[in-house]
Amino acid sequence: MDPVLELEAVSKCFQRYRHPRDRLWELLFPRTSRVQTFQALENISLQVEPGRTIGIVGRNGAGKSTLLQIVAGTLTPSSGRVKVRGRVAALLELGSGFNPEFTGRQNVFFNGQLLGLTPQEIRDRFAEIVAFAEIGDFLDQPVKTYSSGMMVRLAFSVVAHLDPELLIVDEALAVGDARFQARCMKRIRELKEKGTTILFVSHDANAVRMLCDEAVLLEGGRILERGNPNWVLNHYNQLLGLEDRDNYRPLAQETQQAGLCYVEQAAHPNRHGNGRATISKAWLSGSGLQADKVLQGGDLTLTFQLQIHQDLPDALIGLSIRNLYGVVIYGTNNLQLEKRPKALAAGSSPELSFRWRNQLNAGVYTISIAITSEDCEVYDWIDEALVFEVVNDRFCEGVIDLGADLHWISEFSSPAAIATSRDSLGSTSPSS
Numbered sequence: 001m002d003p004v005l006e007l008e009a010v011s012k013c014f015q016r017y018r019h020p021r022d023r024l025w026e027l028l029f030p031r032t033s034r035v036q037t038f039q040a041l042e043n044i045s046l047q048v049e050p051g052r053t054i055g056i057v058g059r060n061g062a063g064k065s066t067l068l069q070i071v072a073g074t075l076t077p078s079s080g081r082v083k084v085r086g087r088v089a090a091l092l093e094l095g096s097g098f099n100p101e102f103t104g105r106q107n108v109f110f111n112g113q114l115l116g117l118t119p120q121e122i123r124d125r126f127a128e129i130v131a132f133a134e135i136g137d138f139l140d141q142p143v144k145t146y147s148s149g150m151m152v153r154l155a156f157s158v159v160a161h162l163d164p165e166l167l168i169v170d171e172a173l174a175v176g177d178a179r180f181q182a183r184c185m186k187r188i189r190e191l192k193e194k195g196t197t198i199l200f201v202s203h204d205a206n207a208v209r210m211l212c213d214e215a216v217l218l219e220g221g222r223i224l225e226r227g228n229p230n231w232v233l234n235h236y237n238q239l240l241g242l243e244d245r246d247n248y249r250p251l252a253q254e255t256q257q258a259g260l261c262y263v264e265q266a267a268h269p270n271r272h273g274n275g276r277a278t279i280s281k282a283w284l285s286g287s288g289l290q291a292d293k294v295l296q297g298g299d300l301t302l303t304f305q306l307q308i309h310q311d312l313p314d315a316l317i318g319l320s321i322r323n324l325y326g327v328v329i330y331g332t333n334n335l336q337l338e339k340r341p342k343a344l345a346a347g348s349s350p351e352l353s354f355r356w357r358n359q360l361n362a363g364v365y366t367i368s369i370a371i372t373s374e375d376c377e378v379y380d381w382i383d384e385a386l387v388f389e390v391v392n393d394r395f396c397e398g399v400i401d402l403g404a405d406l407h408w409i410s411e412f413s414s415p416a417a418i419a420t421s422r423d424s425l426g427s428t429s430p431s432s
């Protein structure tokens with residue numbers, strides 16, 4: 001199959017002044033130009049096959065946005081060739097692609113037509129776009145009156161529902177509250193599963209590792225590495241070096257012991273089941289910071305209130321915690337925990353809770369909850385019912401904070417002292 005995207009020796013130069021006063025100088029003395037040419041991209045060649053998700057990583061100023069703007073057609077290259085097969089939809093700059101004087105509704109049609117969809121095709125998707133964006137009555141207000149959060153919700157919804165062949169997402173823009181992040185990432189995963197080709201820009205190595213089939217590392221306007229995400233990201237982490245750690249600031253200590261609670265999910269879009277029993281409420285509580293933020297390391301409790309509508313022979317009640325990239329981090333249910341209910345009579349409203357130590361690392365997570373029969377007849381299932389964000393005081397890599405401990409052994413200078421220290425720690429060497 002032909003590649004969806006082909007870049008051949010693409011370069012981009014910008015003209016810029018070193019100091020603002022140079023601009024004035026040039027106005028006063030037009031023959032003595034002080035403009036400098038800056039090469040933002042140099043000789044980029046890249047082919048992307050259909051259905052691939054490619055992560056673009058690189059330090060600030062590496063050229064990621066410039067590259068993606070060239071692919072999206074909002075910037076022309078200084079030299080080289082760009083070929084895109086099919087529709088490209090890009091979420092690059094906040095508000096780009098929107099006419100501020102038009103209403104949200106008009107902008108949806110305007111963008112759809114720019115992407116080559118017929119008015120009927122846009123009408124067919126309109127309800128879905130509006131439902132996802134959740135901007136309510138603002139749909140008929142001019143976009144210039146929107147908050148940045150509303151703008152990003154509508155912009156993401158438009159690009160993610162117009163069935164592009166190539167979707168370009170700058171992850172930095174797909175943020176907002178934890179719930180919106182979870183919905184964005186879910187939609188991106190759905191598009192990936194449908195075979196959409198995706199270019200995904202991110203500073204978050206974990207995001208690229210989990211979502212992308214391949215990664216491209218840009219540095220100084222050139223491709224430094226392309227290939228397996230793990231391999232490329234190791235290189236990226238080396239580049240970041242201590243930079244990140246220097247920027248890391250531990251949390252202030254005023255953060256303890258608020259509660260957090262999620263209530264009724266009556267009309268949840270990701271809900272299904274035959275209704276013989278329903279989950280009337282589910283909520284999470286523990287050491288929190290704000291409504292949907294919890295601290296790493298504390299206890300979390302997920303409580304369910306159930307409503308039994310018909311006598312049930314048995315029930316399996318469970319939860320599944322996923323990260324934003326759909327990876328299941330943990331799941332369990334009452335059978336695995338050997339807690340069978342005594343009776344499930346019609347009209348009863350049992351309540352139960354799961355409690356665990358929160359070892360998740362910083363990030364956004366979702367919890368799917370369900371009640372089914374032991375042989376998987378689904379009574380009620382709410383996918384990604386709860387969304388919460390974990391905040392971690394300590395910096396560590398990965399999804400779980402195992403809270404490793406460290407004991408120096410080699411600070412003892414003599415072999416005898418090392419042996420003594422090993423004895424006192426009760427440790428054995430790997431070879432013993």
Ligand SMILES: Nc1ncnc2c1ncn2[C@@H]1O[C@H](COP(=O)(O)OP(=O)(O)OP(=O)(O)O)[C@@H](O)[C@H]1O
Pocket residue numbers: 014015016038040058059060061062063064065066067
């Ligand atoms: N319109 C412009 N005029 C002059 N220089 C520009 C222009 N746009 C980008 N640049 C420069 O080109 C370089 C690459 O910028 P770009 O925004 O593509 O980097 P990036 O990798 O997306 O960075 P970040 O991660 O910070 O968003 C930067 O040094 C930037 O200052």
